[in-house]
Amino acid sequence: MKVFLIELRNKTAYFFSWLVIVWTIIYLLNGNHSIHVYVLLQLFALSFVGALLFYLFFTNKLLKKISFTKRLTYFIFSCALIESTLIFWFRLYGIDTVKSWIIFLLIVIILYIVSLGIFYAYSLKAGKRYTDFLKIYQQNNGIEKDV
Amino acid sequence: MQIKINVQQDINETEVQITCKKIDQDILSLERHLQLFSKTLATKQKDGKITFVNAKDIYYIEVVDNRTFIYGKSEIYETEFRLYELEEKLAICGFFRASKSLIMNIHMIESLKPELNRTLLALFKNGEKINISRQYTKEFKKLLGFKGGWV
Secondary structure, X not given: OHHHHHHHHHHHHHHHHHHHHHHHHHHHHOOOOOOOHHHHHHHHHHHHHHHHHHHHHHOOOOXXXXXXXXXXXXXXXHHXXXXXXXXXXXXXXXXXXXXXXXXXXXHHHHHHHHHHHHHHHHHHHHHHHHHHHHHHXXXXXXXXXXX | OOOOXXXXXXXOOOXXXXXXXXXXXXXXXXXXXXXXXXXXXXXXXXXOOEEEEEHHHOOEXXXXXXXXXXXXXXXXXXXXXXXXXXXXXXXXXXXXXXXXXXXXXXXXXXXXXXXOOOOEEEEEOOOOEEEEOHHHHHHHHHHHOOOOOOO
8 A cells, every 4th residue: 555655646647747848848839837726636636637647547456467558558548538537527728629629639649649659669679689688598597407 | 303314226207206294394304305405395276186396397486375386388376385494495497586585596587678667577488478566576686697787
């Protein structure tokens, strides 16, 4: 429980910091020089939900022995669904037309594909290197020598 | 306790026979030590049949609900040994702790794959996958001689 709370606190703080930075940039670009406390609370709620989903899908506490691809898929789409519901509910951002929702969905899908692409490229390269080290170990420490 | 060693040139395999009045804890402990020494473990199958499994045929050993299970290519056996006993004795055969409840035979791993949460996924020769927890990943990389770096 303690580990869960620490992870939740750290991830929420991380997401919240980035959201506030992004929101500040958007506000400044639009000529606003202040953020309402109510908006900050809404951003905090979004960060908290995001951190909760992240913990749920990217640790072995609830979902065991599932691949990274499945974790990422569950996370991105559940996150998009829940967070967009919150955004819509809070009226945080001006995505209230079908066109803007389609653009939002496309951004999510592109992010998903890019994340998977980066992960696969990294995984292939690193996996090959680890496996090479493993094979050398297996050759140098053959079980027949010991038994 | 008397210890006798008989040398016979015509035998194929060394045999240790224990002669005792009754089977008590000391005798059972002695038997366990001998099994571990020979790297052959007495296991119980689902039907209660006792079989001996050689360490080199084991893929991994896992503790579930305080019971120790040995996983072969497709067979599962149960043993009376505790995980820490097996870890200590089988380390010489290439067994390594992958998580708090599991030790694996490094020689049975086909390939390794990194996960983004800084753990490693071990793919075994029989197609099974085991996740090496973050706590033991660093030590495992060190054992393989991996010097570090991002990839």
